[in-house]
Amino acid sequence: MKIDFANLQYQYQLYKEEIDEAIHKVLDKSNYIMGEEVNELEKNLENFTDAKNAITCSSGTDALLLAMMALDIQPGDEVITTPFTFIATAETIALLGAKPVFVDIDEKTYNIDPSKIEDKITPKTKAIIPVSLYGQPADIDAIQTIADKHTLKVIVDGAQSFGSTYKDKTDSNLGDISTTSFFPAKPLGCFGDGGAVFTNDETLATKMKQLRVHGQNKRYHHKYIGLGGRMDTIQCAVVNVKLKHYKKDLALRQEVAQKYTDALKDKDIILPFIAYDRTSVFAQYSIRVQDRDEIQAKLKEQGITTAVHYPMPLHLQECFSYLEYKKGEFPTAEKVSDEIMSLPMNPYVSDEEIKFISENLIIS
Numbered sequence: 607m608k609i610d611f612a613n614l615q616y617q618y619q620l621y622k623e624e625i626d627e628a629i630h631k632v633l634d635k636s637n638y639i640m641g642e643e644v645n646e647l648e649k650n651l652e653n654f655t656d657a658k659n660a661i662t663c664s665s666g667t668d669a670l671l672l673a674m675m676a677l678d679i680q681p682g683d684e685v686i687t688t689p690f691t692f693i694a695t696a697e698t699i700a701l702l703g704a705k706p707v708f709v710d711i712d713e714k715t716y717n718i719d720p721s722k723i724e725d726k727i728t729p730k731t732k733a734i735i736p737v738s739l740y741g742q743p744a745d746i747d748a749i750q751t752i753a754d755k756h757t758l759k760v761i762v763d764g765a766q767s768f769g770s771t772y773k774d775k776t777d778s779n780l781g782d783i784s785t786t787s788f789f790p791a792k793p794l795g796c797f798g799d800g801g802a803v804f805t806n807d808e809t810l811a812t813k814m815k816q817l818r819v820h821g822q823n824k825r826y827h828h829k830y831i832g833l834g835g836r837m838d839t840i841q842c843a844v845v846n847v848k849l850k851h852y853k854k855d856l857a858l859r860q861e862v863a864q865k866y867t868d869a870l871k872d873k874d875i876i877l878p879f880i881a882y883d884r885t886s887v888f889a890q891y892s893i894r895v896q897d898r899d900e901i902q903a904k905l906k907e908q909g910i911t912t913a914v915h916y917p918m919p920l921h922l923q924e925c926f927s928y929l930e931y932k933k934g935e936f937p938t939a940e941k942v943s944d945e946i947m948s949l950p951m952n953p954y955v956s957d958e959e960i961k962f963i964s965e966n967l968i969i970s
């Protein structure tokens with residue numbers, strides 16, 4: 607048996623006719639940049655998320671840049687985030703000249719621990735960026751309460767969590783601005799790079815639309831220093847098709863996760879924990895084990911692809927050595943980085959495959 611990790615091929619075959627037609631429509635019109643499919647997708651995303659404004663952009667990374675630029679994050683500012691995330695979350699803070707300030711994670715959800723945030727707030731702190739890791743939102747109410755008390759902005763990095771919920775609100779409808787990514791392997795992926803920002807604030811929405819096109823408020827008139835940050839029409843056409851099937855795909859993902867949990871619950875493994883007031887879209891099904899390298903190697907021998915999200919927390923990355931964090935500073939993030947591994951996850955993992963993976967997941 608060979609078990610693919612994200613199985614993008616299968617999904618394309620499933621929706622091939624509709625996707626090919628949507629792509630060819632764009633080719634026939636040759637409206638490659640800001641074609642009508644872009645606007646269509648933004649309307650569809652607003653309907654799906656209940657956020658008042660959805661603005662597509664070139665990637666989940668650029669979505670974070672747009673959000674921080676719209677909130678006027680400046681050199682010298684401090685932005686609080688988690689060290690246990692993909693590099694883009696903190697990299698974009700640093701790219702804008704601001705300082706990433708890390709706060710350790712919650713041992714169960716692996717998201718930023720709100721009880722540790724206040725200690726890190728200084729007069730320079732401007733914003734908090736919680737990440738909805740593996741598809742589950744962080745404890746936003748607790749974070750928002752701290753942000754309100756200290757007049758800080760909240761940006762939700764929802765790159766992995768499109769369609770998840772926190773107390774019945776979608777992940778895209780939380781904080782001042784929420785972002786997502788349509789990178790192919792994310793739960794809602796396009797066929798290249800893409801992303802979006804969401805906000806209920808009209809002023810921020812207008813500013814992000816302008817920032818996305820080189821800060822222009824009129825053709826060749828530039829109000830801000832901005833980005834070339836548009837999402838291609840073809841990519842929007844792909845997401846328009848996939849979004850139609852997304853509720854069904856999400857339900858399947860959640861079913862696969864439940865089946866994994868049922869199959870693995872008697873092993874000496876730490877399984878994903880989803881808080882009672884949230885849902886996860888299971889961008890990853892990540893478990894914690896002691897002998898990770900050995901277990902991964904054994905699974906690989908059987909044709910089962912696994913991955914590690916993420917093997918090194920950001921405070922220990924070479925690019926952030928100038929921040930002078932030390933090993934041991936964020937013990938939970940460090941421990942989880944050593945133990946975490948992700949099993950194949952996509953809507954189409956079969957019962958037989960789950961059984962096979964479980965049988966080959968041998969804990970010594």
Ligand SMILES: *Cc1c(COP(=O)(O)O)cnc(C)c1O
Pocket residue numbers: 665666667668691692694695737763765766787788789799800801
């Ligand atoms: C994937 C990801 C991003 C970046 O998205 P891209 O579309 O690849 O630029 C940012 N943050 C997190 C948490 C991610 O997982």
